[in-house]
Every structure is written in structure tokens, then in C-alpha cells.
């Protein structure tokens with residue numbers, strides 16, 4: 135019930151913003167570059183095949199920006215995200231975080247990585263820890279006290295709609311609930327850079343919508359820079375300052391579209407003509423990928 | 427819910443019933459076919475003998491020896507099994523270079539080595555402890571090796587993305603994720619450890635329940651032989667149950683533990 139209140143309040147807020155700007159003001163003024171991808175490529179070599187997963191990716195993401203990445207299955211989205219997370223070294227190009235190089239050869243500079251929150255395509259929870267312990271694991275690793283951890287875990291569990299499940303174990307949760315625990319875990323350290331790989335893929339439409347609004351709110355409140363991978367065009371447009379469209383084989387940036395709606399946005403922007411037109415363009419472009 | 431309670435109570439009802447039917451059938455069989463008590467004594471004679479054996483303090487000394495050999499051998503196997511398992515699981519080139527030897531030593535019927543151990547270590551407890559350790563070592567080592575390798579890649583990436591130290595990754599991930607494998611190895615290992623101790627006692631020495639089995643056999647005291655075998659079974663059960671309880675305590679989150687209660691929800 136609370137939720138609905140929150141949602142309508144938010145709707146009213148952004149409707150006002152949208153009115154003021156006639157729905158077509160450029161998104162967040164570009165701050166200093168948070169993340170720079172320069173000529174990123176990745177080739178996988180296995181015994182059977184060489185796969186050029188990504189090639190010539192150039193992208194600059196400014197501080198506080200929300201960038202959605204869409205593309206067909208297998209076009210290299212996860213690969214790109216793993217390189218940004220310091221988990222997989224690029225075979226070509228450079229990744230700069232706040233101007234500092236993330237990769238030194240095949241080694242990630244861990245001091246650059248530390249301000250990072252990652253939500254993987256799979257929840258990857260630890261079955262031996264309760265929901266609260268899973269959420270607070272990043273805090274535990276960096277040495278926060280137990281009381282702080284518990285408080286923060288409870289707060290985050292509430293945020294992702296899992297209040298009351300703190301002492302449950304992952305095996306007792308549904309797939310979507312597990313994914314929400316993983317999101318809470320990534321948020322626990324209040325990261326300045328959030329990398330999310332189809333975080334809401336396992337959720338039903340209504341929960342997804344609610345999580346979209348929450349994510350938007352959190353990203354704005356913490357001034358986090360977000361790289362958000364999704365299959366869902368509506369979600370990509372709704373959340374992103376820009377939408378990056380990757381084409382497969384090899385993964386390249388086909389187009390980058392700027393979404394001309396001020397954030398925060400209400401669910402209602404989805405019914406606006408400009409929103410629909412952008413969705414349609416992207417859908418056609420993605421369809422082309424399949425034919426190509 | 428009702429179903430759940432039935433599930434819990436059923437084994438406690440069924441087991442005594444089945445045993446009762448078993449003993450009755452045994453008695454009936456012995457009477458009907460007039461089996462010689464030297465071959466198969468009637469259950470009552472065994473029971474009588476069992477009470478005699480149980481009150482005899484000598485029996486407990488023997489049981490103590492067998493238990494000590496088994497536990498000693500098992501603990502040695504556990505220590506070496508975990509150490510070697512981790513080493514082989516983590517360092518590929520060691521595993522590769524040792525693999526033929528490991529396969530060969532698994533195939534060798536290790537019980538055949540007991541006479542050698544007797545020559546080397548004498549008729550005392552040492553040779554039995556070593557036999558016991560030898561048998562329990564392999565399942566533990568192999569399971570640990572598998573466990574070390576089976577640490578989930580996704581969970582590893584979580585630790586890496588959190589900038590975890592080596593120790594943190596070990597403590598929060600590798601150790602906990604390998605534990606179920608250690609226990610799987612231990613459950614097989616404890617059973618083999620007791621077999622090792624008993625077979626060792628069969629073949630040499632004058633201590634332990636295994637020795638008692640051989641002695642009652644030589645005395646052609648079938649009821650006492652049966653009673654001793656029962657004691658051995660109880661010892662095995664107790665040790666297995668101890669390991670199993672430890673597992674329930676240490677890894678309550680694992681499906682091999684909780685799954686026993688909520689299969690089919």
C-alpha cells in the first residue's frame with residue numbers, strides 16, 4: 135500500500151518535471167568521464183574455435199550517467215561487463231575508470247575496482263549464508279562491525295521487497311527473490327559504479343516495474359554511475375540516459391541513443407509518443423540484427 | 427503437515443517391526459529345519475550369549491581397542507586425505523604426474539598388504555591403524571580433490587568483484603563449499619576404517635573385536651560369534667552416526683542434510 139503511495143508521488147513529481155521541460159530536455163548534463171572504453175575487443179580462443187566476441191568498442195560514460203546496453207543473446211554483453219568488473223581481461227583496447235587504467239595486461243588493478251557493485255546474470259548467492267549474511271558479505275569483507283552489517287542488511291532487504299526474509303536461506307527463496315538478494319548485496323557498499331547484467335530477467339512484470347523505479351531512485355540518490363544490461367527494450371529506454379545497442383558477431387556498437395527524458399521518470403513516460411518511437415526504432419534495429 | 431509427522435515417525439516404528447519379524451523368522455527357520463546350533467544358533471541363544479558378552483569387561487577392552495584403531499586410522503586418513511586432496515585439487519601438474527600412481531594404488535587390494543604391515547609394524551595396534559588409515563584415505567582424498575575443483579565459478583567471481591583477499595576467498599567460499607565433499611568422503615571413510623581395523627585383527631594379534639570373532643570361531647562358539655558380530659555392527663553404526671551428526675551440525679545448509687527432511691516439500 136505504501137508502495138503505491140510512493141509510486142504515485144513519484145509519478146506526480148516526474149510528470150511535473152516532464153511538463154516543465156516539454157519532455158525533450160537532454161539527459162543529465164555530461165559530467166567528467168567516469169568510465170572510458172577505448173577500442174575494446176575480446177577474442178576467445180578455444181581448441182575448437184576462435185570467437186571474436188567484441189570488437190572496437192568505444193564508449194565514454196560520464197559520472198552519474200545511467201547507460202543501458204541491449205543486444206541479442208550472445209552478442210557479448212556479459213563479456214563486456216566482465217571486463218568492466220575486472221574479471222576478464224580485454225584482448226585489445228583500454229578501460230579507464232576515472233582516468234586510471236583498470237587493466238594492466240591481464241591483471242586488474244584492484245584499487246580501481248574497489249568502488250564497484252556487480253550484479254551478475256545468475257544470483258550467485260552463498261547457500262551457507264542467510265539472506266542477511268549474503269547481503270552484508272561485501273561489508274564483512276571490508277571489515278564493518280556486525281551491528282552495522284545487520285542494520286544495513288535489514289534496510290536493504292526491505293528495499294528489495296524481502297523484509298522478513300533476513301534469516302531465510304537461499305534455498306528457501308524463488309529465483310526472482312534470489313536475484314533481489316544479489317541486487318541488495320551489490321548495493322550494500324553504496325557503490326559509485328554499478329554494473330548489472332540482466333538483473334531483473336527472472337522477475338515478473340510487476341516486480342520488475344517496481345524494481346526499475348527503485349533502481350532509478352537509488353541510482354539518483356547515490357549519484358551512482360550505472361551500466362545496465364538487459365534484453366528488454368522498454369526497460370532499457372525507461373532507465374537509461376543512453377541506450378547502447380550491440381550487434382552480434384563480432385559484438386560492436388551499432389548505435390547509441392540518447393533518451394530525452396529527465397530522470398527520475400515516472401512509469402507514465404512509457405505512454406509518451408517519443409518513448410514509443412524510440413522503442414520502435416530499437417526494436418526494428420534489433421530485428422535487423424537477426425536477419426544479418 | 428500430517429504427512430511430515432508420518433515421515434518422521436515411520437522409521438522409528440518400522441525398524442523395530444522389521445527386526446522383530448526378522449528374529450521371528452530366524453527362530454521359525456531354525457526350529458522348522460532343525461538347523462544345527464553350530465551353523466545357525468537360535469536368536470534366543472544369541473541374545474543370551476550377547477548378554478554374557480556385554481557384561482564381560484574383557485569384551486569392552488577389545489571393543490575399546492577396535493574403536494581406538496578405527497578412530498586413529500580414520501583421523502590419520504582425514505588429515506592426509508584433506509591435505510593431499512587439496513594439493514591435488516589445486517596444483518594441476520602434481521595431480522597429472524601422480525595420477526597413474528593414484529589410480530594404481532586404488533586398484534590394489536589393500537587388504538592384501540596386511541601381512542606386510544604385520545611384518546613391518548608387528549602384531550600390535552600400529553599395523554591395524556595403518557590398514558584402517560589406508561582404506562579410509564582414498565575416498566576422503568578423492569572427494570576433497572573433487573570438492574576443491576567444484577567451487578562454483580560464479581561465486582568465485584563474486585569474491586573477485588568484491589576484491590576479496592586470498593584468505594577471505596578461502597574462508598567464505600572455498601572452505602565452506604568443499605565441506606560437503608569432505609563429509610561425503612568421511613562417511614565412506616569411517617566405514618572403511620572400521621573394516622580395515624577388523625580385517626587387521628583377523629589376521630594378526632590378540633586384541634580387538636576382530637580377534638574376538640576369530641577366537642569364538644576357533645572355539646566353535648556360534649552364539650558368541652554372532653553376538654560379537656552384532657557388537658561390531660553396533661560399533662560401526664555408532665561411528666557412522668557420529669560422523670553423520672557432525673555433518674548435520676557443520677553443514678546444515680547443504681541439501682544432503684536438509685533434503686532428508688523436505689523431499690517433496
Ligand SMILES: Nc1ncnc2c1ncn2[C@@H]1O[C@H](COP(=O)(O)OP(=O)(O)OP(=O)(O)O)[C@@H](O)[C@H]1O
Nearest residue numbers: 178179180185187206207208209210211212213214
Ligand atoms: N569463456 C568463454 N569462452 C569462449 N567463448 C565465450 C566465453 N564466454 C563467452 N563466449 C562467447 O562470446 C560470445 C558472447 O557471449 P556473452 O556471454 O557475452 O553473450 P551475452 O550477450 O551476455 O548473451 P546473453 O544475452 O545470452 O547473456 C558468445 O558467442 C559466447 O559463445
Ligand SMILES: [Mg+2]
Nearest residue numbers: 211212213255
Ligand atoms: Mg549474458
